[in-house]
Amino acid sequence: MSKVERKKWSENFSEWYNELIETAGIQDKRYPVKGMNIWLPYGLKIMRNIERFVHSEMERTGHDEVLFPALIPETEFQKEADHIAGFEGEVFWVTHAGHDPLDIRLILRPTSETAMYSMFSLWVRSHADLPFKVYQIVNTYRYETKHTRPLIRVREISRFFEAHTAHDSYEDAERQIKEDLEIFDNLARFLAIPYIISKRPDWDKFPGAYYSLGAEVMMPDGRTLQIGTMHNYRQNFAKAYNIQYETETGDHKYAHQTTFGMSERLLAAVIAIHGDDRGMVLPPTIAPIQVVIVPIPKKDAEADVFAYAREIAEGLRAAGIRVHIDERDIRPGRKFYDWELKGVPLRIEVGPRDVAGRKAVLARRDTLEKLVVEREGIVEEVRKTLDAIHENLHKRAEEFLESHIKRVETIEEAKAVFEDRRGIVEIPWCGEESCGLEMEEALDAKMLGTPYPEEKAKAPEGKKCPVCGREAKFIARFARTY
Amino acid sequence: MSKVERKKWSENFSEWYNELIETAGIQDKRYPVKGMNIWLPYGLKIMRNIERFVHSEMERTGHDEVLFPALIPETEFQKEADHIAGFEGEVFWVTHAGHDPLDIRLILRPTSETAMYSMFSLWVRSHADLPFKVYQIVNTYRYETKHTRPLIRVREISRFFEAHTAHDSYEDAERQIKEDLEIFDNLARFLAIPYIISKRPDWDKFPGAYYSLGAEVMMPDGRTLQIGTMHNYRQNFAKAYNIQYETETGDHKYAHQTTFGMSERLLAAVIAIHGDDRGMVLPPTIAPIQVVIVPIPKKDAEADVFAYAREIAEGLRAAGIRVHIDERDIRPGRKFYDWELKGVPLRIEVGPRDVAGRKAVLARRDTLEKLVVEREGIVEEVRKTLDAIHENLHKRAEEFLESHIKRVETIEEAKAVFEDRRGIVEIPWCGEESCGLEMEEALDAKMLGTPYPEEKAKAPEGKKCPVCGREAKFIARFARTY
Structure with missing residues (x-):
């Protein structure tokens, strides 16, 4: 039987998760504003790897990156009736600057439709400008009154991804939604997380949308987490913000629009779905450290073991693998514990006998299995094992989802x-x-x-x-x- | 004589700059909040290239990236007397959320000392934790009452860089300031911008600093622009926020602290310093497009010319050069104009005669000189020319600074x-x-x-x-x- 224990993970997921976020170095929750947390270096590195993939997919599909101000004037915010009705109860208001009240109050963006679309009406003029596709990754704000939880329900979403597009027809907007789903699928495979897509009922659409799709994953406690949304707005916002284009025949028509949204919930999903009682298990694709080498020297052979560890590390590094040697002066058991908690997918242990026999021990984080490999061909072996880990994580999660x-x-x-x-x-x-x-x-x-x-x-x-x-x-x- | 004209650039710099920001695709200034602008894709790409270099320097010098919330409780903000006195007249206040007033008002960070340092007091415990070095690149807010100007004087600094460190002694903090200066110098050489460092007079120190250094560049109109600051805080903030560490002998001492700050003013400096009457001139290091190829086909030889252009582009791309072929159906003169405005450092023109003779014309953006080169060895020639452009930009700017x-x-x-x-x-x-x-x-x-x-x-x-x-x-x- 596998040694992998997932008792606490499944039976007391909430506690498991809240502890892990801090012990694994993802976020510090002690910031003195409720629902706003601090990204710690390790957590941020993982998130940056996720973002890098999102950037590359956006570039591949012809989306341009933009960056809008975080503050939206009340007057702009109020232009689309459903939208304001949906959000006004949960926005933060900037009312003063310096010692004076502002003439026009500002909101901290909860999402950027109302910041962007008056500009879209200036940028989109002709059918030749369409499709128009932009995105940004920014901090957004929602005054959550429910119980907050790091990365999942927060008052500052610090890594909010939003793509906004404009099209000349409903059909082209539909094609965009299909592209969003394809991007999302690539991302989900990159993260080894299975998901389902549902079309939201009318009473739960995004405020202002014609229809909304949501992507959900299955959490260890059997609850679902929404980690992506795609909305077809039809011409709803275009009419409120006057986004018109001139057709080839000289008519003026309102643009069709879509959005695609994600956030740091992606990381929450990765942590929750792949974890076990020892901590995180990161897919190799996003692990800041893919392989950690733990030298286990005997008193008389320290130099040899460390030199051997470095030699292996160099070979892996040259092959583009993110590797770290743990040379701290603490017991190996303690090192195993730390790196298992942090979810490093593969550990390599090397001791004097490995040096002598030109071997090494690979320990998989997902299955906790150990495997003795030859020094020659270790790069290939590591690569194969990392792929196998990724595949296994995906398969295990898929079975979990399907059985739920x-x-x-x-x-x-x-x-x-x-x-x-x-x-x-x-x-x-x-x-x-x-x-x-x-x-x-x-x-x-x-x-x-x-x-x-x-x-x-x-x-x-x-x-x-x-x-x-x-x-x-x-x-x-x-x-x-x- | 050189064809480079810098008349408008120097005699009417302000107008030159304000126009260029929009025409070259850096920012859109029409966002409906004064002093808050929208990053356009091309400008953002350049800024990202600058940021990438900053990230790599931070990593090289052992700084960890973190990300703090943008909102700071009034109670934290008020702990250091000089600091609040310096900033309270220019902060934005969040006073309400949803329909209710907040119990504790929040400010939008103007800088992050007061957000970070109560956490530093939790993170820094022992001499073994020191030096402690973190940084972030974030949006910050200052209610500027003076005339605003894109990238230079804004109410939302959207790419604010800030490194914060803690040390066990004044000497180690001084060593950090030296490291900051070295990082800054690497960055300035990367951007080809000469600068001077001055120690600010006491009446103009950063609020809460023991001393402040400022890095200035010379703008075309003879005014200076501060583009970097380094502050030694001594134990001033450590006392206000109780950042203490245990020494090796078991005593408790307050940490010494420093900060290092920069922003999108770096890009403003690049634009201003290297520009001319035709537009921007980007150093090849940060140009999103380093080489633009403009095919100049004759009616009977279109396919040949385009194929030849693509062949050259492929060779350059394989050598890691960022290259773009302008295949738009407009006159070459119009293409020249566009790419000169956008500051692409090198243009390659290819026509039927070039195809026949296996040659190409290189046109330098900095000197506007043209050079005929052989198809064979073009990669090497382009590389050499890009280096020469970088060097020339730096030299020209250095002469300008020295003469001023x-x-x-x-x-x-x-x-x-x-x-x-x-x-x-x-x-x-x-x-x-x-x-x-x-x-x-x-x-x-x-x-x-x-x-x-x-x-x-x-x-x-x-x-x-x-x-x-x-x-x-x-x-x-x-x-x-x-």
Whole structure:
């Protein structure tokens, strides 16, 4: 049997997570403003690796990076009615500067539609400007009144990713949503995290959206975490902010718009999904240290062991692998503990016998298995093992997700699933809001929406909505959410 | 004679600069909050290249990257008396969230001492933790009441760089200041910008500092721009925020601290210093496009010329050079104009004759000189030319700076220098604040301080302070500043 223990991880996830964020060096939660945390160097390095991938995907797909001010005038913020209704209860207000009140109050952006779109109306003039695709990674602010949790529910989202696009037609905006989903899928594979996409019910759309998609992952306690959203705004914001373009025939039309959003929740998902009772397990793609070498010298052979460790490190480094030798003067057991906590995917142990026999011991963080390898060919062996770790993490998480999605037909069955807060329940649904809300109430759960793409959303023939008893049109997903 | 014209650049710099920021695609100034501008993709790319160098220097010197919240509670902000006195007139206040007033008001950080140092008091415990070196690149806010100007004087400094360190002694803090100066010098050479370092007079220190150093560059209109600062705080903040460490003998001592700050003014300096009447001239180190290839096809040979351009581009790209082919369907003259405005350091023109003769024309942006080169060996030629451009930019700027520093002995001489707002004046000074302030008043200029390192600050023997007539101790520098 595997030595991997995931008892605390699954049974007391909340405590496990809150401790780990600090002990593994991700964030310090002692900053004296509730819901605002400090990124520590190690956590920030991991996040930067995630961001680097996002930047490269944005570049690949022709999005330009921009950077808007964090402050939005009240007057701009108020132009789109649904949007302000959705956000005004949770924005921070800047009312004074120096010793004086401001003429026009400013909000700290909760998201940047209202900052960007009056500029879009200046930038987008002609059909030749379309599609227009920009993105930024910035700090945003929401006055969360619920319980806050690092990286997951915070008042300062310090790594908020938002792409905003404008198009000449609904069809082209739809093509953009497809591209967003492709980017998201690449990113999820890069992070080894399986996910599901749901189309949100109308009552839970992003304020101002025509429709909203959400990407959810399964957390260790069976609750879901939304880690990405894509919204098709149709012409809703374009009309509020007057984003018009001249067509080839000289007409003026409102642009169609979409957005795509993510945040440091991506890192929360990675930490939560891959972890175990010993701490984090990082996918090699984003691990600041992919391989840690722990020399285990005997008294009479210290120099040899260290020299051997350095020789191996050099070879790995030359092959582009991020490697670190732990030369601290503490016991090896303590070093193992530290690097397991920090999720370094692969540990190499070298002792005098390894030096003599030109060997080394590889210890996988995901399975905790050990493997003796030859010094020759160690680079290839390490590379193969890192790939295998990535694949295994993805597979294990996929099995976890799949085993936590249950399709049922009655409210009672659904309740039974939620009894121990386990996973996602799929129930036939007639499509009426009242029935959906009644199910949310009965299950004390949120409707994530219907499976996406839409061909997957249809209920099988003959299924009934368990609330009204009418023919079910859709499959609706419910979950307890973060 | 060179074709390089710098008439508008020098005689009407302010207008030149304000136009260029928008026409060259650096920032859009139409955002509806005064002093807050939008980074456009091209400008942001240049800034990212500058930041990348800063990150690598920080890593080289053992600084860890952190990220603090942008909001600071009023209670933390008020712990250091000089600091709050210096900043309280220019901070933005967050007073409400959602529909309610906050219990404790928050400021938007103008700089992060007061955000960081209560955490430093938790992080720094023992002499083994020292030196402690962190940095971040973040958005900061100052309610500027003076005339604002993009990248130079803004209410949102969106790329504020700040390194903060703690040390076990004054000597180690001094060593840190030296390291900061070395980092700054590497960066300035990377940007091809010459500068001077001055030790600020006591009345112009950073609020809370024991002493402050400032790095200035010479702008085209003879005014100076501060683009970097280094502060030694001694134990001033450590006492206010209780940053103590245990010594090897078990005593508790307050840490010594320093900071090092820069911002997007670095980019302003690059734009201003190297520009000419045609637009920007970017040092190849930070140019998003180092080489632009403009195909100049004749009607009968289009395919050949484009193929030849692509072949050259591929060779350059393989050599790690950032190259772009302008295949737009507009006249070559228009293309030249665009890329000159955007400061691309080197243009390659290829026409049918070049294809036939296996040649190409290199056009340098800095000197506007053209050079015919062989297709074979073009990569080497381009590399050499890019290096020559960098060197020439630095040399030209150095001459400009040197020719704008004048040493004088009387107020009248100094006034004559400032008559047309030209440059830096160095005057003997007794060291008394009253005399310094009187000179500032008489010259309508700011005392930048005394030359640094301090051995350069001493007045030559026998020189008198022109205000009080006493023996001069120092050379004091005065300038009209941005």
